[in-house]
Amino acid sequence: xxxxxxxxxxxxxxxxxxxxxxxxxxxxxxxxxxxxxxxxxxxxxxxxxxxxxxxxxxxxxxxxxxxxxxxxxxxxxxxxxxxxxxxxxxxxxxxxxxxxxxxxxxxxxxxxxxxxxxxxxxxxxxxxxxxxxxxxxxxxxxxxxxxxxxxxxxxxxxxxxxxxxxxxxxxxxxxxxxxxxxxxxxxxxxxxxxxxxxxxxxxxxxxxxxxxxxxxxxxxxxxxxxxxxxxxxxxxxxxxxxxxxxxxxxxxxxxxxxxxxxxxxxxxxxxxxxxxxxxxxxxxxxxxxxxxxxxxxxxxxxxxxxxxxxxxxxxxxxxxxxxxxxxxxxxxxxxxxxxxxxxxxxxxxxxxxxxxxxxxxxxxxxxxxxxxxxxxxxxxxxxxxxxxxxxxxxxxxxxxxxxxxxxxxxxxxxxxxxxxxxxxxxxxxxxxxxxxxxxxxxxxxxxxxxxxxxxxxxxxxxxxxxxxxxxxxxxxxxxxxxxxxxxxxxxxxxxxxxxxxxxxxxxxxxxxxxxxxxxxxxxxxxxxxxxxxxxxxxxxxxxxxxxxxxxxxxxxxxxxxxxxxxxxxxxxxxxxxxxxxxxxxxxxx
Amino acid sequence: xxxxxxxxxxxxxxxxxxxxxxxxxxxxxxxxxxxxxxxxxxxxxxxxxxxxxxxxxxxxxxxxxxxxxxx
Ligand SMILES: [Zn+2]
Numbered sequence: 189x190x191x192x193x194x195x196x197x198x199x200x201x202x203x204x205x206x207x208x209x210x211x212x213x214x215x216x217x218x219x220x221x222x223x224x225x226x227x228x229x230x231x232x233x234x235x236x237x238x239x240x241x242x243x244x245x246x247x248x249x250x251x252x253x254x255x256x257x258x259x260x261x262x263x264x265x266x267x268x269x270x271x272x273x274x275x276x277x278x279x280x281x282x283x284x285x286x287x288x289x290x291x292x293x294x295x296x297x298x299x300x301x302x303x304x305x306x307x308x309x310x311x312x313x314x315x316x317x318x319x320x321x322x323x324x325x326x327x328x329x330x331x332x333x334x335x336x337x338x339x340x341x342x343x344x345x346x347x348x349x350x351x352x353x354x355x356x357x358x359x360x361x362x363x364x365x366x367x368x369x370x371x372x373x374x375x376x377x378x379x380x381x382x383x384x385x386x387x388x389x390x391x392x393x394x395x396x397x398x399x400x401x402x403x404x405x406x407x408x409x410x411x412x413x414x415x416x417x418x419x420x421x422x423x424x425x426x427x428x429x430x431x432x433x434x435x436x437x438x439x440x441x442x443x444x445x446x447x448x449x450x451x452x453x454x455x456x457x458x459x460x461x462x463x464x465x466x467x468x469x470x471x472x473x474x475x476x477x478x479x480x481x482x483x484x485x486x487x488x489x490x491x492x493x494x495x496x497x498x499x500x501x502x503x504x505x506x507x508x509x510x511x512x513x514x515x516x517x518x519x520x521x522x523x524x525x526x527x528x529x530x531x532x533x534x535x536x537x538x539x540x541x542x543x544x545x546x547x548x549x550x551x552x553x554x555x556x557x558x559x560x561x562x563x564x565x566x567x568x569x570x571x572x573x574x575x576x577x578x579x580x581x582x583x584x585x586x587x588x589x590x591x592x593x594x595x596x597x598x599x600x601x602x603x604x605x606x607x608x609x610x611x612x613x614x615x616x617x618x619x620x621x622x623x624x625x626x627x628x629x630x631x632x633x634x635x636x637x638x639x640x641x642x643x644x645x646x647x648x649x650x651x652x653x654x655x656x657x658x659x660x661x662x663x664x665x666x667x668x669x670x671x672x673x674x675x676x677x678x679x680x681x682x683x684x685x686x687x688x689x690x691x692x693x694x695x696x697x698x699x700x701x702x703x704x705x706x707x708x709x710x711x712x713x714x715x716x717x718x719x720x721x722x723x724x725x726x727x728x729x730x731x732x733x734x735x736x737x738x739x740x741x742x743x744x745x746x747x748x749x750x751x752x753x754x755x756x757x758x759x760x761x762x763x764x765x766x767x768x769x770x771x772x773x774x775x776x777x
Numbered sequence: 778x779x780x781x782x783x784x785x786x787x788x789x790x791x792x793x794x795x796x797x798x799x800x801x802x803x804x805x806x807x808x809x810x811x812x813x814x815x816x817x818x819x820x821x822x823x824x825x826x827x828x829x830x831x832x833x834x835x836x837x838x839x840x841x842x843x844x845x846x847x848x
Contacts (some may be wrong), residue, residue, distance in 0.1 A: 267803045286792050425823050425833075431843045449841045451834065460831065463841045475798050505825060511794035516790060519791065 191391050195404045200411065203404055204496055207246035207679040210388040212236045214313060215248045217380040223373030224318040225611050226578050230604045233315035234258055236379060237389060238298075239405040240307050242266035242439045243499035252488075253531055253601045254314045256288060256481025259502055262298055262312050264345045266693045276302040277351030279382065282344040283320070285335070286477040286519050291527040292339045292665045293317050293327050293578075295375075297347065299382045299387055300716075304562025308398050309405075313378050313384035317371060319363040319576040322703060325565025326578045330438045330657035330703035332471045332522040347375075366565060367576050391504075392451060407526045412500030417455035419491040420473040420504055427451050430541035434532040437470030438525075438703030444468050446530065448537050459483040460508045461515040469656065470703065473517035474534075476582030482531040485601055486538025490550060528559035528580070532599045540586065544668055553631060553723030554665030556583025556640055557599055558658045558677055558702075559720050566652040569617055572691050577616055579607040581717055584630055584638035584674055588726030592735075593638030595625055596719075617649025621714065626675065626721060627743045631664075632753045633671030633724020634731050639744060640675065640719035647709045654707050656692075662703040665774060671724030672753070677702055684712025728754050733764040778809045778825070781818075795820035797828045 195203060214235035222228045234254040236247040247255075265282060266274075274280075280298045283289045289296065296314040320327045322339035332338050340361065346354050361375075362368040394400045398621035427449060432445040447463040467473050474482075479606065484505060493499065507516040514530070517523045536557055558600075560583065564565030565576035585593035586599070594638035598604045612618045622644040658677050665674035678690035679702060691701045698704035709715070736756040739745045750756045755776055757768035783793065783806050794800040800814040800820040803845060813826060834840050 264801055264803055284790075411796065427837070427839050429839075429841065439798070447841070447843055458827075458830075460834075460841070462835075465845070476794070476801070479799075507798065507800075508827070509799040511799050513799075516799040519796070706806050775788075 193400070195407055200404065200407055204246065204408055206392060207237055208248065210385055210392070211246055212238060213388065214311070214381040214385040215250055217384050218313065218377045221380050222377035224586060225291065225607055225615070225730035226318045227374055227377060229607060229611060230316075230580070231557060232604050233313060235261070235313045235385065236311070237385065238262055238312060240309060240402065242310060243409065245309070245405045245495055245498050251603055252485050253481060253527055254294065255484055255497070255613060256477040257288060257290050257294070257314055258312075259484070259499060261477050262310065264288045265296070265298065266310070269344050271307055274300045275350050276309060277348060278302070278346055279348040279379065280344050281347040282342045284341055284772065285517070285523050288477050289522045290314075290475060290478050290481065290546045292335070292341060293320055293524070294527070295342070295378070297378050297382055299386055301386055301393070303390065303393055303398050308393050309389055311382055311389055313331035313381050315374065315378055317365075317374055318578045319367045319370065319565075321366060323496065324563060324655040325366055325653050325706070326563025326655060328524055328561045328563045328655060328657050329522070329705055330471055330525065330655060331699070331705050332524065333439055333469050334493075334520040334522055336520065338471065338522055338524050339563045342683060366574060373663060378742040382383055390431070394405060405771065408496060409498050409500035411496050413503045415495050416491075416501045417504045419495070420452060420457055420686070421455045422593050423452050423491070425452050425454065428542040428545050432537050433663065434468075434472050434529065435659055435702060436700050437468040437472050439470040439699045440699045441469055444472060445446045446514060446537065448532060448534070450538065450542055456504050456506070457480045457487060458506045458508065461513065462508060462510055464513045464515045465515055466510050466514065467521050467623040468514055470481045471522035472525040473514050473521050473523040473531060474530040476509055476510030476516045477525055478531050479515045479534065480507050482534030482601070483506050483507050483538070485531070486535040489535060489539040489600070490543050492645055504700065525657050528561055529657070532557040532601050535601050535700050540668065551668060552588045553593065553633065553637060553668045553671050553725045554674065555585040555593065555693040555722045556660060556665055556677075556720035558583065558660045559599065560716060561657040563655040564616070564652050565615070566649060575616055577607070580604060581641060581643070581719045582606055583640045583719035584665070584721035586668075586674070586722040587631065587633045587635030587671055590635070591727060592636045593630065593722035595638040596641045597638070601707045612645065615620060615654065618645045619648045620645055625744065626718060628745055628749060629675035630744065631667045631672040631674040631722060631724035632728040633667055634726030634728065635724065636670075636731070636739065636744070637665065637667070637671070637674040637722030640721040643717045644714055646696045646714045647711055650711055650719050652709050654709055654715065655705040656702060657701040665720055665723040667723035668725055670727040672728065674721040677720050678716070678718035680716040680717070680718070684710065688715050729777055733766070737762065737764050778807075780805050781808045793818070795824060797824040
């Protein structure tokens with residue numbers, strides 16, 4: 189038994205905040221030093237601190253989609269490599285989705301912190317690199333049928349050995365990415381973030397002592413476990429089922445179903461995905477860690493607003509996802525779309541479909557739930573350099589029990605930001621003709637679905653190769669409790685000289701309207717991205733007439749929709765005609 | 778019912794998965810024989826209990842009962 193004093197709750201809270209602040213500082217460093225907009229603008233990364241066993245102690249509140257990898261994958265890598273094979277000054281990197289990577293663009297780095305000759309902790313980060321090779325510029329190969337078409341796969345390997353760069357590894361990585369200068373810069377942004385994390389963590393550990401830190405890390409994890417078990421215990425025991433589907437897998441197969449049976453059993457939850465479809469031929473599969481991440485995020489969205497996020501929360505949860513299913517892809521299955529398209533569906537199955545069975549006041553209607561991944565590459569007409577970029581689009585979220593759905597916002601599980609128009613037009617040869625809320629498309633309800641966006645961009649260079657991996661092209665986000673469905677995704681093209689937009693299936697022979705790669709566009713061609721709008725919550729006839737009026741003034745709905753969908757009659761001055769509205773609503777209820 | 782070493786040579790980059798939960802098997806696995814006489818490889822010891830629990834649960838009415846809203 190150690191004679192080192194453990195922390196009381198006040199000290200623990202302060203320590204937790206200190207650790208989270210270190211992670212935040214690591215994140216700011218990465219944002220400010222990266223080369224690619226996916227880092228600096230998109231914030232598609234996470235930073236974290238692990239204990240000496242590789243178990244998560246703290247993470248910055250950035251990208252929840254990476255939660256599973258932060259919680260599980262680092263410890264798997266440390267177990268596989270073996271702590272005895274680490275040395276002071278080593279930095280390990282990997283992106284293998286079969287051993288804990290979420291999808292191949294996301295690279296994890298881990299640095300062990302040695303104090304008095306032993307590993308006292310690790311710092312790590314995960315970041316989505318904009319280009320890692322593979323069949324499509326931007327490395328989001330929507331029609332990939334195996335992992336080898338998705339880019340360069342790295343099992344856990346040393347990027348630095350005892351403080352020295354492993355140059356052969358660097359050369360292999362840079363030779364296999366289309367934009368090596370960006371990769372060089374982004375990898376160094378990740379390194380800088382690690383070094384800051386190491387410095388701050390070392391200071392903390394040395395101030396407080398290795399043994400006391402070890403005990404306090406363990407206390408923090410125990411606290412999180414107790415907290416989540418209390419939250420789970422407060423939910424009614426029972427068996428809850430939900431399913432959702434993909435439109436298609438991008439290579440000609442039909443719908444694919446995710447099926448979840450969630451059992452709340454006292455203070456633990458079992459997520460059972462056994463009934464889901466077999467692994468798809470296309471790139472919509474999820475690695476096991478993405479299923480873990482989605483299950484935990486769905487649970488946390490439902491219960492854990494003030495929960496410290498560390499390894500303690502995993503102890504109350506079991507996830508059963510058989511290898512070889514869409515929920516646990518096996519070699520050589522493709523899986524780049526799992527993180528961006530599958531995980532949000534899974535979260536919504538828990539935080540909407542299942543939560544509605546438990547308590548409607550906590551549930552939300554369906555959200556757009558596609559990243560609408562839009563990738564492009566080409567040679568810049570001015571710099572003559574090859575460029576590649578990965579953009580994701582905001583969409584409409586579902587209405588909730590007390591408020592409308594958010595509009596034009598990246599899905600909650602990613603918590604990222606889209607590419608600003610200024611970046612599109614200054615770094616790449618695009619010109620915007622339209623970037624607007626897609627009015628009239630939010631699911632009707634007491635609380636309306638948020639609006640997706642409509643973006644028209646014209647090629648102003650000689651050639652851009654574009655790829656898209658999206659979903660919700662067939663099945664729009666669902667309304668709940670009487671609310672109406674939202675709208676679906678559309679990706680359209682208008683070739684120069686044509687007057688109308690058409691689907692890529694019609695114009696370019698793509699097998700899927702929402703998943704295709706390497707369509708070569710020329711000067712004057714225009715792409716239209718239309719992201720889905722969210723479903724509505726509750727009966728539209730119960731919507732506050734003043735809110736309906738505001739929607740008309742904001743052009744979120746038309747006068748006709750106000751009348752037909754909401755039973756709200758507006759005067760010529762756009763005020764609510766109370767008497768006519770009451771009459772119209774009475775006649776319809 | 779025993780732990781079995783599952784080390785791989787350096788030139789083998791494949792992974793193995795738990796027969797019960799799908800998780801990675803790293804360095805070792807828990808080997809046990811289920812009620813049907815099938816030898817299972819599990820990532821952790823308590824997967825043996827989880828396997829029995831799942832088998833029982835799957836027989837209960839309402840388990841894995843999906844009301845499709847999207848067909
Ligand atoms: Zn297992």
